[in-house]
Amino acid sequence: MWSVQPLAIYCKIPLMASSDETSTDGPDASLRVDFCGLDFASPLVLLSGCVGFGEEYTRVKGFSNRDVGAVCLKGTTLEPRLGNPPHRVYETPAGMLNAIGLQNPGARHVVEKILPQLDFSETRFIANLSGSTVEEYAEVARIFDDSPIDAMEINISCPNVKEGGVAFGNDPDMSARVVAACRKVTDKPLITKLSPNQTDIAENARRCLEAGSDAFAVINTLMGMAIDAESREAIIGNNQGGLSGPAIKPVALLKVHQVYQVCRDHGVPIIGQGGVASAEDAIEFLIAGASAVGVGTALFYDPLLCPKINAGIENYLARHGLARVSQLTGTLRLNSPPVRQPGCGV
């Protein structure tokens, strides 16, 4: 178990905006984003695996899917999966580990039983595709193609399954093959979700772009582990899990920046994600190159966070004289460190 004493710095994370910043009548028009031709009411996207199959958070009074541009459904495979044994989640410094193992009822069940229950007038819904083989990804994509789903996210970055997932996502050849196979069976927007657990994320993005990806989600979780020192046991049932939350934000910002270099000239948008817990965080991702911003783990901290982030972004746009949130995308000012020769005073 970890000690929290040295982590007092994280207390500064602005988790809760003051309530007077909260809007009640949905996101302001300045927050609208065109994402691959889809109309997002806000750049915020609820992330796969954090909100079940779309309606779970509506249990919370005051929560509304209308506050976000889109909702990504839980990772879905061709056949139902039970997922990993417990424990599946564990809090770590400024974040958490999860190893759910893609528990889901299978693509056909999702399309036939769950999608008809979703209120598509509230937001856009995005399926999250997973599989153990290239063919399985394509079959899941085909099933969702014949459904009202608005877009599909190809999850080639799940760290919690033995086959497929990150094993594909860390290999640019395999990544491109998965994307190409899905591209063949659907004209709906395809978003490739990239893993941070790889050497050259930009190269992978380039290959997926050539294979037909319309957009990217950057990043999925980083692989990690938690150990109980007393019992010497691995705490997570699956031994290892995916790290998410504020702890991964700096990694995610850099990866978004790197993938943006590839995407910029092609007009291919990015859903930046990893540790977003405030309007400032969301704005940083937009500046790094994202067109939309994902919120996952922070929802566990504050289920009513999204309207506060919307209000914070709106406020920022007004202060900076910007009419639309899309004007922020990729506006990062990089330093150009001068090349100096070391002198005697080094």
Added chain:
Amino acid sequence: MSTRSTIHLVEATVLEHHHLDGEQHILRVQADDIAADARPGSFAHITCDPCLPMRRPISILRADRRQGWVEFLYKVVGEGTRRLAERGEGELLSILGPIGRPFSFDTARRRPLLIGGGVGMPPMIFLAETMRGEKDLQPFVILGSEVPFPFTARPSTVMVPGMPEGVIAAMPLLEDRGIASRLASTRGYAGCFEGYVTDLARHWLDALDEEARGQVEVFACGPHPMLEAVARLARDYNLPCQVSMEEFMACGVGGCAGCVVEVQTETGPAMKRVCVDGPVFEAGEVFPF
């Protein structure tokens, strides 16, 4: 039934915080919306400290709808509960609740047996108080603890069949409401049954005649091995039984599938979420033996 808007996010003021032996604490907060909808078995998801933003699940011990307060009984086991114990009167706590499928009782079974172990006591006390509203029900509550009980036990004035000699200690709050209770511990506390809660339950069940035994329904909350023993007891006596389960949680509202237990269903094994499919399950689903 629609599940929309059933859980409230409340900034609750700490009204009272009592610190008891065995690192146990009783916390009372003002949380009107949660108090209004709380049921025995439902829990709240509490931010113990801003430095530990993941919430911790704690059962609701009692709720007063009229005055709008909710009470919890918890034990310090790690960093989150340790920090929660530091929160003083007047401070604000972010609480999400009430959450979960509560206990549901069959009023035709007139002799409910409620078994609570350690910090599994709260839902049993809440359930017993709720049953008091049903005049035909005669609940019997067995509480077990391996640390000093979080209340001062007193000799019972309510007769209970089958109790071994000297097993007279009862919980005052239940006693005052005319609900029979007895205490068990392996620590040799005065007036308590020396042994496990399930052993004391067997004494009671064996003392009932066949007809009375047929009116028993079992409810339990406590550590996993205790629940397994209770499920076995219920199976041995062929009694319906509900148990409240625990598992690590992230969202607490059904979104992450982080909190699952394996259950047996008609179509085979399934992973159910403790937060919204539970925490209360049929014992036979979780412990199929």
